[in-house]
Amino acid sequence: MKPLLRVENLTKIYPGSGIIKRYPVKALDNISFTVEEGDTFGLVGESGSGKTTLARCILFLEPPTSGKVYYGNLCLNDIPWYHWRKLRSRMQIIFQDPNSALNPRLPIRRSLEEGLINLGYSRKQRNDTIRKILDQVGIPYNQVDWYPHEFSGGQKQRIIIARALSMNPKFIVLDEPVSNLDVSIQAGIINLLMDLKKEFNLTYIFISHDLDLIAYLSTKIGVLKGGQLVEVGKAEDVLAHPLHPYTRFLLENPLSFHSRIQPWETLAKETI
Amino acid sequence: MGTEVLLEIKDLSVEFTAHQRKIPAVRGIDLTILPGQFHALVGESGAGKTVTSLSILRLLPSNVTSLRGSIKFNDHDLLQLSEEVMRNLRGREISMIFQEPAKYLNPSLKAGVQVMEAIRYHMGYSEKAARERVCELFEKVGLSDPELAFDRYPHEFSVGMKQRVMIAMAISCNPSLLIADEPTTSLDVGVQRQIIHLLLDLQRSSKMAILYITHDLGIVRYAADVISIMYAGKIIESAPKDLLFTSPLHPYTRLLLASIPSREKRGTRLQGIPGTVPNPEDIPPGCAFHPRCPLAQQKCKENVPPLVRIEAGHRCACFFPGKEIRSNP
Numbered sequence: 001m002k003p004l005l006r007v008e009n010l011t012k013i014y015p016g017s018g019i020i021k022r023y024p025v026k027a028l029d030n031i032s033f034t035v036e037e038g039d040t041f042g043l044v045g046e047s048g049s050g051k052t053t054l055a056r057c058i059l060f061l062e063p064p065t066s067g068k069v070y071y072g073n074l075c076l077n078d079i080p081w082y083h084w085r086k087l088r089s090r091m092q093i094i095f096q097d098p099n100s101a102l103n104p105r106l107p108i109r110r111s112l113e114e115g116l117i118n119l120g121y122s123r124k125q126r127n128d129t130i131r132k133i134l135d136q137v138g139i140p141y142n143q144v145d146w147y148p149h150e151f152s153g154g155q156k157q158r159i160i161i162a163r164a165l166s167m168n169p170k171f172i173v174l175d176e177p178v179s180n181l182d183v184s185i186q187a188g189i190i191n192l193l194m195d196l197k198k199e200f201n202l203t204y205i206f207i208s209h210d211l212d213l214i215a216y217l218s219t220k221i222g223v224l225k226g227g228q229l230v231e232v233g234k235a236e237d238v239l240a241h242p243l244h245p246y247t248r249f250l251l252e253n254p255l256s257f258h259s260r261i262q263p264w265e266t267l268a269k270e271t272i
Numbered sequence: 273m274g275t276e277v278l279l280e281i282k283d284l285s286v287e288f289t290a291h292q293r294k295i296p297a298v299r300g301i302d303l304t305i306l307p308g309q310f311h312a313l314v315g316e317s318g319a320g321k322t323v324t325s326l327s328i329l330r331l332l333p334s335n336v337t338s339l340r341g342s343i344k345f346n347d348h349d350l351l352q353l354s355e356e357v358m359r360n361l362r363g364r365e366i367s368m369i370f371q372e373p374a375k376y377l378n379p380s381l382k383a384g385v386q387v388m389e390a391i392r393y394h395m396g397y398s399e400k401a402a403r404e405r406v407c408e409l410f411e412k413v414g415l416s417d418p419e420l421a422f423d424r425y426p427h428e429f430s431v432g433m434k435q436r437v438m439i440a441m442a443i444s445c446n447p448s449l450l451i452a453d454e455p456t457t458s459l460d461v462g463v464q465r466q467i468i469h470l471l472l473d474l475q476r477s478s479k480m481a482i483l484y485i486t487h488d489l490g491i492v493r494y495a496a497d498v499i500s501i502m503y504a505g506k507i508i509e510s511a512p513k514d515l516l517f518t519s520p521l522h523p524y525t526r527l528l529l530a531s532i533p534s535r536e537k538r539g540t541r542l543q544g545i546p547g548t549v550p551n552p553e554d555i556p557p558g559c560a561f562h563p564r565c566p567l568a569q570q571k572c573k574e575n576v577p578p579l580v581r582i583e584a585g586h587r588c589a590c591f592f593p594g595k596e597i598r599s600n601p
């Protein structure tokens with residue numbers, strides 16, 4: 001397998017400013033890992049551990065403070081701005097909240113078209129592409145002129161996936177794409193993402209705080225804690241032989257649906 | 273005499289009116305909680321869980337246009353009590369904690385003072401006695417330096433700590449029922465389990481019953497004694513924990529459990545349920561689950577399946593409880 005993405009010693013420090021954040025925050029601390037073509041790199045960590053910051057820095061939506069990111073042989077740190085437009089279409093990102101990702105005042109057709117217009121597609125090409133991708137994500141084409149509020153959360157997330165897909169990406173960063181969805185809907189989206197991955201040879205970075213989900217779908221797993229990548233490795237290895245105590249803590253979560261630990265086994269040790 | 277019952281909801285229906293449309297959020301539910309029981313009310317977004325709990329406390333929003341049924345608490349029908357009696361009951365006999373503690377704490381009052389006021393209101397304690405009680409409670413909920421915590425403002429606590437302050441306030445008058453509406457959603461694993469353990473500990477040491485509202489089946493499997501599953505404003509299955517997870521009967525419950533990802537399922541497709549949860553403005557006729565149900569028959573489209581007892585403690589609202597579901601290709 002070829003490395004598709006290589007992150008080297010990535011650090012991100014937010015300067016302290018204003019009243020609330022008085023001190024600089026080291027959101028990412030010397031992170032290094034590689035993602036091979038075809039991988040689903042699962043990134044797990046609790047709130048504030050730096051998952052979103054890492055996603056944004058990898059795609060240079062935010063400049064890292066130091067460190068390098070390579071996409072194939074390209075060093076993204078050195079890319080001139082005018083090359084980014086083309087590159088952006090290859091590297092897509094999908095966020096957690098489907099509500100903020102679609103303009104509520106526009107029918108979804110307009111949101112789907114925007115990127116295609118930028119790529120210079122004709123009207124006919126745009127319609128054909130939209131028809132094809134909506135079909136792929138299971139949204140009927142006759143709903144293309146509906147507004148976002150007329151769709152459920154799961155349907156909106158499908159539309160956002162369709163939009164990312166229409167750019168012909170190679171690589172997609174999914175930042176908690178199903179965290180706002182009900183379990184019954186979540187499963188459908190995950191199945192869809194896995195099907196698309198196979199069909200289009202995609203590579204994913206999949207971010208979640210749900211270790212059961214990460215364990216289900218990843219080929220590689222990275223564990224973030226307080227801005228540090230405390231563990232990274234092949235999914236099977238990390239799951240079977242976790243090295244870091246924090247990974248073990250996550251894997252032994254008694255509140256996981258699959259845990260068979262009973263309250264009285266932990267209660268005595270852990271109350272207060 | 274049968275077993276003692278703490279709370280008995282019978283045929284509760286709640287309907288809102290908004291934009292000239294009727295919204296039947298809760299459509300005839302029965303639910304019984306025994307003293308000291310950890311009862312989990314589980315359901316996906318919009319199922320009617322919060323509306324149910326607000327009905328118990330009589331804190332429903334003002335656009336309720338129909339409220340029917342009865343909610344018996346220690347032999348009083350809460351729906352019939354005067355607002356004054358109800359106010360005395362709230363926070364004293366029945367109290368509640370919510371998902372976002374920050375929203376319910378006054379940002380300009382010290383944490384200790386807020387809890388103290390609640391105690392003085394209900395118990396008529398002197399300031400000194402109330403203050404002592406607060407420190408005792410803070411210690412009990414795991415705020416390690418109670419004196420220090422007393423003088424802190426809400427924003428000086430982490431979310432987990434704020435939730436502890438809320439819990440301290442909620443249990444300050446030794447309620448016999450604590451309603452917890454998603455109190456750990458959006459908290460980190462570590463904090464989540466501390467809060468759950470705190471609740472379990474209180475349940476055991478004070479014989480307090482808990483109505484725990486959530487969509488998280490992992491928490492339920494760990495902590496609950498009895499589980500009721502809601503779908504589109506109705507309870508569709510209810511059973512003691514062990515029965516529910518070893519032999520779920522309702523197709524919705526079974527598909528829901530099968531949809532949870534796990535490392536054992538690596539490389540296989542997840543189950544999932546086609547379609548979406550119905551909007552309460554247009555709930556399908558007959559069994560509300562029928563458009564999504566792989567077992568649906570004509571009968572299900574025309575008749576509403578009642579919630580009936582299948583075996584001791586296990587109730588299910590389906591015409592074909594436990595029938596085999598062929599997994600989709």
Ligand SMILES: Nc1ncnc2c1ncn2[C@@H]1O[C@H](COP(=O)(O)OP(=O)(O)OP(=O)(O)O)[C@@H](O)[C@H]1O
Nearest residue numbers: 014021025027045046047048049050051052053054
């Ligand atoms: N623009 C910013 N300015 C200052 N600090 C920031 C900024 N964005 C993030 N941070 C801080 O960086 C840290 C990491 O935040 P980040 O959003 O990456 O976490 P996360 O793992 O995505 O959390 P969540 O699970 O809550 O989404 C946090 O301490 C956060 O407060």
Ligand SMILES: Nc1ncnc2c1ncn2[C@@H]1O[C@H](COP(=O)(O)OP(=O)(O)OP(=O)(O)O)[C@@H](O)[C@H]1O
Nearest residue numbers: 288290295297316317318319320321322323333552
């Ligand atoms: N004041 C109101 N006016 C109109 N409709 C309402 C009102 N309050 C709640 N509803 C509707 O009633 C239904 C049930 O709402 P409820 O808040 O009980 O759901 P829930 O099960 O608690 O969901 P969640 O998991 O999202 O909190 C929803 O469809 C909601 O939109």
Ligand code: SF4
Nearest residue numbers: 559562565572590591
């Ligand atoms: S009553 Fe019919 S439609 Fe409803 S859950 Fe049972 S089998 Fe499915």
Ligand SMILES: [Mg+2]
Nearest residue numbers: 051052053175
């Ligand atoms: Mg994030």
Ligand SMILES: [Mg+2]
Nearest residue numbers: 321322323453
């Ligand atoms: Mg709710």
